[in-house]
Amino acid sequence: MLVIKLIFSVSAYEHLDFLILHHVFCLLVCLLFELKERLSRLEAVLAGNKDAGNQELSQLISELQAKLEDANAETLSEREKAKKLAMENEKLKYRIAHLVQAVKVADQKLECMRGQN
Structure with a gap:
C-alpha cells in the first residue's frame, strides 16, 4: 500500500504543475485581451x-504592440507546456493503473499462499 500512496502523491504533484501552468496561461490570456x-x-x-x-x-502603440507580440509568444509557449504536461499526466495515470493492478494481483497471490499454510 505504501507504493500506491507514493505513486499517487507523485501524480498529485504532476497534476499541481499542470494546474499552475493552466493558471499562468489564463493570466496571460487576460493580459492579452487587456x-x-x-x-x-x-x-x-x-x-x-x-x-x-x-x-x-505612436511610440506607446508600438510598445504595446511589442508587448502584445511577446504575450502571444509566451501564451503559445505556456500552451505547449500545458499540453506536454497533460500528456505526461495521462502516461502516469496509465502506469499507475497498471501498477495498482499488479499490486492487487500480488496481494491476491500472497493471500492464497497464506491461506494454503
Whole structure:
C-alpha cells in the first residue's frame, strides 16, 4: 500500500504543475485581451488627434504592440507546456493503473499462499 500512496502523491504533484501552468496561461490570456483593448483605445485617440502628441502615442502603440507580440509568444509557449504536461499526466495515470493492478494481483497471490499454510 505504501507504493500506491507514493505513486499517487507523485501524480498529485504532476497534476499541481499542470494546474499552475493552466493558471499562468489564463493570466496571460487576460493580459492579452487587456493589451488589445488598450491598443484599440490608443489607436482611436491617435485617429482623432493630429497634434504634437501623436508621436508619443505612436511610440506607446508600438510598445504595446511589442508587448502584445511577446504575450502571444509566451501564451503559445505556456500552451505547449500545458499540453506536454497533460500528456505526461495521462502516461502516469496509465502506469499507475497498471501498477495498482499488479499490486492487487500480488496481494491476491500472497493471500492464497497464506491461506494454503
